[in-house]
Amino acid sequence: MKIAVCIKRVPDSETRVKIAADGKSLDEAGIKFVLNPYDEFAVEEALRRKEQAGAGEVAVICLGPAAAQETIRTALAMGADRGVLLQADKIPIDPFETAKLIAAELKGATWDLILFGRMAIDDYNTQVGPLVAELLGLPCVTAVSHLDIEGTKGVAEREIEGGIEVVEFPLPAVLTADKGLNEPRYPALKGIMAAKKKPLEVKPVQPGPGTLEIVALTPPPDRKEGKIVGEGAGAVGELVRLLREEAKVL
């Protein structure tokens, strides 16, 4: 099994968001960056598939700044074999530009599976996987929470509103991983040491301008100051009155 996993370096979700002086971006000072949580499911799935097959390669591909080498090392510490950093100062705001760069890199080899996380937790774009699949002309299943592969046939499950869709597809394919697909392993100390010696190729890339332009990054509107209605079951009458008369939701 030859598997590519496309990952992203994102701010930890606990990060306190401070907007930079340009009013259009995140002030990155003091921010802790991590491997996107959904990408952990993708890395884990790739490792399990390779282990089951008994042979193969798991390559990790990441578009990002030089510091994203650290993110790639996290995936290598989990057990991936090698990494490629498509190095750009900034990740394009237009996901189609990101997809074009990743697709161009993937085109250089044949893969049995190309895995992504379902979405990145910073920009919520939820689309680079399927965009890349279209650019490569490969079948794609998004938001996979269960996966069976037999030879070159796959069956995936994905959560939809009110149920689960059972989807059949042929390999090679592009899949995006949802929570529930597996339980990602923590890198062991041995893995962390080994990751330092694994190949990590850095390729500078020049993202195109794209068709999206950031106008502003702003804090969300403050929610109207809430109130504590009261304590215990005795406050329920007043709560219901407020929901009916003030909030008008009952």
Next chain:
Amino acid sequence: MTTLAVLEQRDGVLRKISHEVVTAAQRLGGSVEAVVCAAAPVQGADQAAKFGADKIVTLTNPAFAKYAPEACAQALADRAKQGGYRTIVFAASATGKDLGPRVAAKLGVGVAADLTDLVTDGDALLVTRPVYAGKALLKVKVRSQPAVASLRPNVFTPVERPKAGAAETVAVNVLAGRVTVREIKAAPAGTLDVAEAQIIISGGRGLKEPANFKVLEELARAFGGRAAVGASRAVVDAGWRAHADQVGQTGKTVSPSLYIAVGISGAIQHLAGMRTSKVIVAINKDKDAPIFKVADYGVVGDLFEIVPRLTEEIRKLHG
């Protein structure tokens, strides 16, 4: 200027989220063409007229009996290329998140995804999308022709603006595709999905054990089929509730009219999934829990006393 509003159907019935898509599309000005992929005429498709569709096009193909991602994407991209639409609008639903990028890529663009607002701005589209777990809003100008957008569910409240809604059925010739839906395992009858519910009652670790979720289920039932029971990440990870019920960063993003958080402290990952709810109620024994910072109304105390009383009161209201 025409906007293409992509509707959704399941089992030949128009999905309600389609009303939101048409509502948002007509806000852009110009005319709205609603389009749906189906195997046969779609029950309820005519309702798109009520919300502002000038024209309702059903693209038919036997492959569309179940969701056929590749065939639908091809049919919609073909239509988009012919029609010269300024904007193509999807719902950011499970299907829309899957289909939108496929269509966009065929048109050589990306998707302005999961929008909470969109307006026409001269030649461009000005959109707003929550980022960084809802801790910031990104305003973006979309200059692509066409612009492809997807809308966060439950944000664009359907508004009736009746239009002609001239119906047209077009049989399309597309390949069934390599990716096929074999079956849909439906949730038990009567369970409403948290992503679609107008009222959500979510429980966290404060419920103490899985069986206690029955107090939330009783409250949900008191709302007469309009409410769903959600869960925090902690209780999903503990195996108490299904992942489908999880609200938050690694679960669903919801915007119901009323969100009742019960025994949930309010970690940032949870807030990310529900902070755009219209009215938030928190019930928690810890008066310092962060959930009270985003709640409109809070009740401090023992949920096992408070929730059953609330259930009684709601039952009285619904007679």
